[in-house]
Amino acid sequence: MKAKKDGSDVRIRTKGNFNQTLAPMLFLLPNMIIFLLFIIIPLFQGLRMAFMDWGIFVEPQFIGLENFKDLFHDEVFLITVKNTIVYSFLTVVLLTVVSLCLALMLSRNSMKGERVFRAVFYIPSLLSMIAVGIAWRFILGDELGIINYVIRSITGGPGVQWLTNGTLAMMCVIIVSVWASSGYYMIMFISGLQAIPGELYEAARIDGSSAWSTFWRITLPLLKSTVLVVLVLATIASFKAYELIVTMTKGGPGYATKFIVQQVYQVAFQEDRMGYASAMSMILMLIIGIFTLVQFKVAGKDGQYD
Amino acid sequence: MKRTLAVLFCVLAAFMPLFAGGSSESAADEDVTLTVLWFNDANESEVFEECIQDFLAENPNVKVDVQVVAFGDYQQRLKMMISGGNPPDLARLTTSDVTVLASSLAPVDPYLADPAATKAEFMPSMLAFVLNKDGEMIGYPTEATANGMLVNLTAWENAGIDVRELSKTWTWPEWEEAVKKVIAANEGMEYGLAVDYTMHRFATLLYQFGGSFMNEDQTAFDMVKPENIATIEYFKHLHDEGLVPESVWLGSENPAELFQAGLVACHIGGSWNINTYNTNVKDFEWCAVNSPKGEIVSSVPGGKFIAAFKDSDHLEEAMALMASFSDKQHNEQYCLGTFNISSRTDAEIDYPTNSEDFAVFQQDLMATPAFTAIEWSSPEVTQNSTFMLEQVVQALMGNITAEQACQNIQDRIGG
Numbered sequence: 054m055k056a057k058k059d060g061s062d063v064r065i066r067t068k069g070n071f072n073q074t075l076a077p078m079l080f081l082l083p084n085m086i087i088f089l090l091f092i093i094i095p096l097f098q099g100l101r102m103a104f105m106d107w108g109i110f111v112e113p114q115f116i117g118l119e120n121f122k123d124l125f126h127d128e129v130f131l132i133t134v135k136n137t138i139v140y141s142f143l144t145v146v147l148l149t150v151v152s153l154c155l156a157l158m159l160s161r162n163s164m165k166g167e168r169v170f171r172a173v174f175y176i177p178s179l180l181s182m183i184a185v186g187i188a189w190r191f192i193l194g195d196e197l198g199i200i201n202y203v204i205r206s207i208t209g210g211p212g213v214q215w216l217t218n219g220t221l222a223m224m225c226v227i228i229v230s231v232w233a234s235s236g237y238y239m240i241m242f243i244s245g246l247q248a249i250p251g252e253l254y255e256a257a258r259i260d261g262s263s264a265w266s267t268f269w270r271i272t273l274p275l276l277k278s279t280v281l282v283v284l285v286l287a288t289i290a291s292f293k294a295y296e297l298i299v300t301m302t303k304g305g306p307g308y309a310t311k312f313i314v315q316q317v318y319q320v321a322f323q324e325d326r327m328g329y330a331s332a333m334s335m336i337l338m339l340i341i342g343i344f345t346l347v348q349f350k351v352a353g354k355d356g357q358y359d
Numbered sequence: 360m361k362r363t364l365a366v367l368f369c370v371l372a373a374f375m376p377l378f379a380g381g382s383s384e385s386a387a388d389e390d391v392t393l394t395v396l397w398f399n400d401a402n403e404s405e406v407f408e409e410c411i412q413d414f415l416a417e418n419p420n421v422k423v424d425v426q427v428v429a430f431g432d433y434q435q436r437l438k439m440m441i442s443g444g445n446p447p448d449l450a451r452l453t454t455s456d457v458t459v460l461a462s463s464l465a466p467v468d469p470y471l472a473d474p475a476a477t478k479a480e481f482m483p484s485m486l487a488f489v490l491n492k493d494g495e496m497i498g499y500p501t502e503a504t505a506n507g508m509l510v511n512l513t514a515w516e517n518a519g520i521d522v523r524e525l526s527k528t529w530t531w532p533e534w535e536e537a538v539k540k541v542i543a544a545n546e547g548m549e550y551g552l553a554v555d556y557t558m559h560r561f562a563t564l565l566y567q568f569g570g571s572f573m574n575e576d577q578t579a580f581d582m583v584k585p586e587n588i589a590t591i592e593y594f595k596h597l598h599d600e601g602l603v604p605e606s607v608w609l610g611s612e613n614p615a616e617l618f619q620a621g622l623v624a625c626h627i628g629g630s631w632n633i634n635t636y637n638t639n640v641k642d643f644e645w646c647a648v649n650s651p652k653g654e655i656v657s658s659v660p661g662g663k664f665i666a667a668f669k670d671s672d673h674l675e676e677a678m679a680l681m682a683s684f685s686d687k688q689h690n691e692q693y694c695l696g697t698f699n700i701s702s703r704t705d706a707e708i709d710y711p712t713n714s715e716d717f718a719v720f721q722q723d724l725m726a727t728p729a730f731t732a733i734e735w736s737s738p739e740v741t742q743n744s745t746f747m748l749e750q751v752v753q754a755l756m757g758n759i760t761a762e763q764a765c766q767n768i769q770d771r772i773g774g
Contacts, residue, residue: 109441109442129749190611194612195604195610196549196606196612196622197612197616197620214605216610217605217606217610303611305752306609306610306756307609307749308753319745319746322435323745324742324743324746325459325742
């Protein structure tokens with residue numbers, strides 16, 4: 054469409070231009086069908102289920118907002134929401150800082166063995182979170198864990214309750230999550246850092262800018278769009294954390310590391326309350342949406358640098 | 360023209376996978392392939408395939424596709440297949456699966472010459488799991504399991520205690536007194552007892568203390584009673600005394616691994632641990648002993664089943680395969696091969712090792728009240744077992760009292 058000077062619209066005809074009109078649509082069609090079948094339809098199906106009393110083998114009944122009303126009086130759900138927000142906030146902040154620090158160290162091509170280090174830090178992000186969880190359970194376990202074995206051997210006293218103390222368990226889960234994912238985000242930061250023109254650093258050096266000042270005035274502002282992508286991706290991933298937590302702590306001790314996704318799984322597949330679990334999923338989606346929107350709003354004000 | 364053909368080709372290529380599944384069914388209308396969904400505790404799928412060879416030889420048109428799924432994913436996969444209208448022909452099921460899936464399972468009775476005679480071939484506590492509301496079988500019990508106590512025999516001998524003799528009559532206070540001596544006598548032994556982190560295993564203690572989940576005639580959920588409160592309080596007492604490691608119920612450590620590492624004197628677990636320990640424990644001797652008595656002696660019955668689904672296209676063949684697999688000869692072969700207790704009353708299995716241990720579990724099982732099987736057939740109990748477990752843990756952590764834990768469970772499940 055093209056606007057005329059007098060304000061009326063004129064339709065531009067592209068008749069016969071197959072390469073510009075129909076062909077791209079045809080190539081996109083398979084992906085669009087998959088997206089529709091596996092994302093859009095299940096999303097609306099989930100939304101519909103959230104308003105139903107629905108077990109997997111019983112006839113669904115429309116109950117309006119009952120599931121949502123119950124959620125706000127469900128003590129366990131509220132605990133899992135709180136836990137998820139605490140975990141996500143701390144994980145995303147740490148993950149961003151750690152992966153940015155790693156990227157800053159390993160993006161200059163000035164250190165010997167830089168590529169080896171990059172690979173070493175990246176490898177954990179290739180592992181299955183289930184394998185990571187099991188491996189760390191063997192490292193941090195109270196009785197059979199390697200760390201406590203060393204502590205007991207040296208001190209002769211009892212080990213540390215890494216996974217049976219609520220606060221320590223949450224801390225361990227956060228640290229392991231950061232360990233497992235920082236390599237992935239480090240690669241994103243490295244590509245962002247390498248896109249910053251070298252002339253800017255040269256000019257800063259000539260002007261006598263300190264390393265600290267260069268980071269705050271050149272590197273970080275020009276990395277803003279990468280930081281935003283990392284923040285959004287890390288936030289979504291942390292809100293959906295499941296495998297690592299279940300294999301490491303099973304959500305315990307008590308409810309200390311139980312997050313929304315684990316509760317959704319339990320309610321849906323163990324308690325057979327699919328409608329209630331769908332309502333939980335909708336709340337989770339809403340929370341992720343709000344967090345993502347806030348991040349876009351905050352960064353979007355002056356985020357168009359590159 | 361070329362352009363039109365190109366467009367047509369693209370559209371066909373895009374949609375081709377959607378049509379791919381539909382054409383194979385009619386090609387071989389005489390040959391039947393039965394899909395069997397299976398999970399393994401150890402080597403069960405392998406032994407199952409050996410046991411059905413006679414059936415396959417007698418029915419050359421039938422083929423069996425055994426799909427083995429990890430236990431962690433099994434229930435979700437099975438439920439998704441059923442709710443998607445595409446169930447397997449047959450599946451291996453746990454007690455809770457049978458309860459939850461009952462409405463999807465095909466009744467066996469119409470395919471039996473003498474249903475009453477077939478039912479009489481199985482232990483009543485096992486049969487109870489697979490009877491529907493009309494009293495029809497909706498599957499066959501394969502192996503029976505029971506909860507019981509396994510002890511580190513070497514450690515008990517080091518303490519100078521004949522645990523086999525003592526366990527014939529011991530009570531929980533007597534066990535507690537004795538196990539403290541065992542811990543003291545063995546360097547490196549930290550704890551007296553590890554209990555699997557499941558409500559099913561906790562129920563062993565609950566029943567021994569005279570408790571139950573439901574009322575006397577099993578018509579309603581009834582959790583708030585002195586026996587149940589006393590059980591949770593006693594379990595907390597064992598934790599507070601340091602006799603039970605916190606890392607199992609508050610952490611996520613595997614009690615079987617703690618037992619195998621020689622850190623605990625006793626383990627309350629399932630009968631399948633006999634197989635595991637027989638393979639893994641090399642550093643000390645171990646054996647099964649009768650569980651200590653509370654108000655009563657009790658185990659918790661459990662087991663595995665094989666069942667066919669109503670929506671199966673090959674119900675006759677599925678029923679015939681189940682009947683063959685569950686007859687005396689093949690059930691004995693299966694239980695011997697998988698090192699399990701048979702659910703048939705007439706099974707005579709000469710295990711190469713550990714016959715005494717199996718006998719101990721069977722003794723506990725025989726002393727177990729019949730209502731326990733009915734409770735574990737109830738969806739209220741099986742579907743809410745994780746919630747109940749969490750409430751017990753809250754009580755162990757001191758966040759709520761034992762009575763509050765029972766009340767919370769009652770409020771959620773009993774309404």
